[in-house]
Amino acid sequence: xxxxxxxxxxxxxxxxxxxxxxxxxxxxxxxxxxxxxxxxxxxxxxxxxxxxxxxxxxxxxxxxxxxxxxxxxxxxxxxxxxxxxxxxxxxxxxxxxxxxxxxxxxxxxxxxxxxxxxxxxxxxxxxxxxxxxxxxxxxxxxxxxxxxxxxxxxxxxxxxxxxxxxxxxxxxxxxxxxxxxxxxxxxxxxxxxxxxxxxxxxxxxxxxxxxxxxxxxxxxxxxxxxxxxxxxxxxxxxxxxxxxxxxxxxxxxxx
Amino acid sequence: xxxxxxxxxxxxxxxxxxxxxxxxxxxxxxxxxxxxxxxxxxxxxxxxxxxxxxxxxxxxxxxxxxxxxxxxxxxxxxxxxxxxxxxxxxxxxxxxxxxxxxxxxxxxxxxxxxxxxxxxxxxxxxxxxxxxxxxxxxxxxxxxxxxxxxxxxxxxxxxxxxxxxxxxxxxxxxxxxxxxxxxxxxxxxxxxxxxxxxxxxxxxxxxxxxxxxxxxxxxxxxxxxxxxxxxxxxxxxxxxxxxxxxxxxxxxxxxxxxxxxxx
Numbered sequence: 001x002x003x004x005x006x007x008x009x010x011x012x013x014x015x016x017x018x019x020x021x022x023x024x025x026x027x028x029x030x031x032x033x034x035x036x037x038x039x040x041x042x043x044x045x046x047x048x049x050x051x052x053x054x055x056x057x058x059x060x061x062x063x064x065x066x067x068x069x070x071x072x073x074x075x076x077x078x079x080x081x082x083x084x085x086x087x088x089x090x091x092x093x094x095x096x097x098x099x100x101x102x103x104x105x106x107x108x109x110x111x112x113x114x115x116x117x118x119x120x121x122x123x124x125x126x127x128x129x130x131x132x133x134x135x136x137x138x139x140x141x142x143x144x145x146x147x148x149x150x151x152x153x154x155x156x157x158x159x160x161x162x163x164x165x166x167x168x169x170x171x172x173x174x175x176x177x178x179x180x181x182x183x184x185x186x187x188x189x190x191x192x193x194x195x196x197x198x199x200x201x202x203x204x205x206x207x208x209x210x211x212x213x214x215x216x217x218x219x220x221x222x223x224x225x226x227x228x229x230x231x232x233x234x235x236x237x238x239x240x241x242x243x244x245x246x247x248x249x250x251x252x253x254x255x
Numbered sequence: 256x257x258x259x260x261x262x263x264x265x266x267x268x269x270x271x272x273x274x275x276x277x278x279x280x281x282x283x284x285x286x287x288x289x290x291x292x293x294x295x296x297x298x299x300x301x302x303x304x305x306x307x308x309x310x311x312x313x314x315x316x317x318x319x320x321x322x323x324x325x326x327x328x329x330x331x332x333x334x335x336x337x338x339x340x341x342x343x344x345x346x347x348x349x350x351x352x353x354x355x356x357x358x359x360x361x362x363x364x365x366x367x368x369x370x371x372x373x374x375x376x377x378x379x380x381x382x383x384x385x386x387x388x389x390x391x392x393x394x395x396x397x398x399x400x401x402x403x404x405x406x407x408x409x410x411x412x413x414x415x416x417x418x419x420x421x422x423x424x425x426x427x428x429x430x431x432x433x434x435x436x437x438x439x440x441x442x443x444x445x446x447x448x449x450x451x452x453x454x455x456x457x458x459x460x461x462x463x464x465x466x467x468x469x470x471x472x473x474x475x476x477x478x479x480x481x482x483x484x485x486x487x488x489x490x491x492x493x494x495x496x497x498x499x500x501x502x503x504x505x506x507x508x509x510x511x512x513x514x515x516x517x518x
């Protein structure tokens with residue numbers, strides 16, 4: 001195994017719409033295996049587009065992107081995408097929603113049942129396995145969405161403002177759970193958010209995008225030692241980090 | 256439960272009052288029965304000719320059901336093709352609108368000219384008028400699946416067939432049933448229109464459409480009323496049956512089928 005291949009590498013990546021308007025320009029960024037990177041920036045700066053480029057859901061118009069040395073489309077089985085809304089299939093109960101990815105990848109029924117069981121237990125949804133999405137709260141729906149993304153054993157999670165629609169308490173709890181799972185499993189996470197607090201809490205590095213057209217304004221290392229817990233949110237260092245990142249982000253907005 | 260019973264009883268009471276008014280009007284005004292038969296006359300006509308009435312009803316039912324079933328199969332099939340190949344949809348969709356706007360009365364004689372009389376041309380006429388609503392509504396549902404869901408499927412390397420049958424088709428079910436409901440209502444009209452021209456050459460063997468034409472030409476107005484009632488009941492039954500099937504498929508998950516008490 002070559003240590004030299006980064007998990008995700010963008011070199012001068014750019015995207016224009018068919019109309020010619022540039023969305024993202026000259027994005028160069030390397031993300032190592034197991035790293036948790038957040039992307040923040042004002043709306044319209046191409047955060048979601050960046051994620052979709054890494055996922056290979058929209059084609060690049062300049063530069064290149066390699067995921068584990070492969071093109072994004074070829075590397076799809078390493079990745080799972082988690083959307084802002086839970087994007088569950090309303091006609092499937094929780095269990096069959098979680099099993100969707102496995103089903104599409106032709107996993108056998110036995111494998112599916114076992115994995116789905118594991119994932120439901122992991123996100124604490126076993127008791128509601130037979131309920132339909134409309135019977136779930138926003139937080140539960142997002143858990144189903146995460147369980148579905150994890151069921152196919154991805155190495156990379158691409159998350160597009162996954163907790164934006166949740167209330168603050170639920171969001172904080174989901175953040176902690178996500179961080180715990182990520183550290184246990186060593187996933188590489190690219191996390192798009194508009195909340196600086198969330199980005200600081202979760203990530204080792206924060207990529208700050210600026211608009212017109214979207215480009216990297218700054219990459220900030222978060223200086224927080226050790227394991228992140230709920231208590232940490234009220235600590236002075238945490239608040240200092242949040243205001244430091246916020247200042248840089250404000251700069252990006254006014255630019 | 257009790258509320259349903261009260262609603263039902265109220266409806267029955269309204270019905271009884273209307274029938275009473277109708278009979279009263281006939282008695283007081285002295286309008287001859289061949290112009291306006293009273294409900295008693297109609298009831299007498301039904302009991303006297305119930306066999307012929309039943310045969311007509313069954314003939315029409317089979318043509319209407321056959322035409323509707325064919326249009327569901329063909330309509331959903333065409334919609335699936337339209338969803339899979341947008342260029343085909345752009346090319347052919349205008350013709351499905353044509354299908355809806357062409358006056359059925361005008362093309363029915365042509366169909367009979369080509370197919371002869373009997374129940375088949377009637378089924379074909381029904382099929383033609385039922386087809387457009389099913390294509391239109393099902394296509395609409397198939398092509399309006401959420402882009403994020405499509406992306407999700409693509410992330411799992413879903414094939415085109417998987418996207419179509421595991422995402423687009425279930426997503427389109429509510430639209431599809433809305434189309435089938437519309438078609439179920441007009442299926443009976445289609446069958447009657449067809450039979451008007453092609454039902455049968457022998458008395459008592461034609462469907463409702465043929466019998467309506469015959470009864471009206473013979474001034475058998477009471478029996479004509481009986482036939483109209485039978486046709487209405489048939490149309491309503493079709494509609495109700497589709498509602499039932501729709502409920503069966505959608506009640507687990509679709510918002511439109513959520514019971515208000517469940518809130």
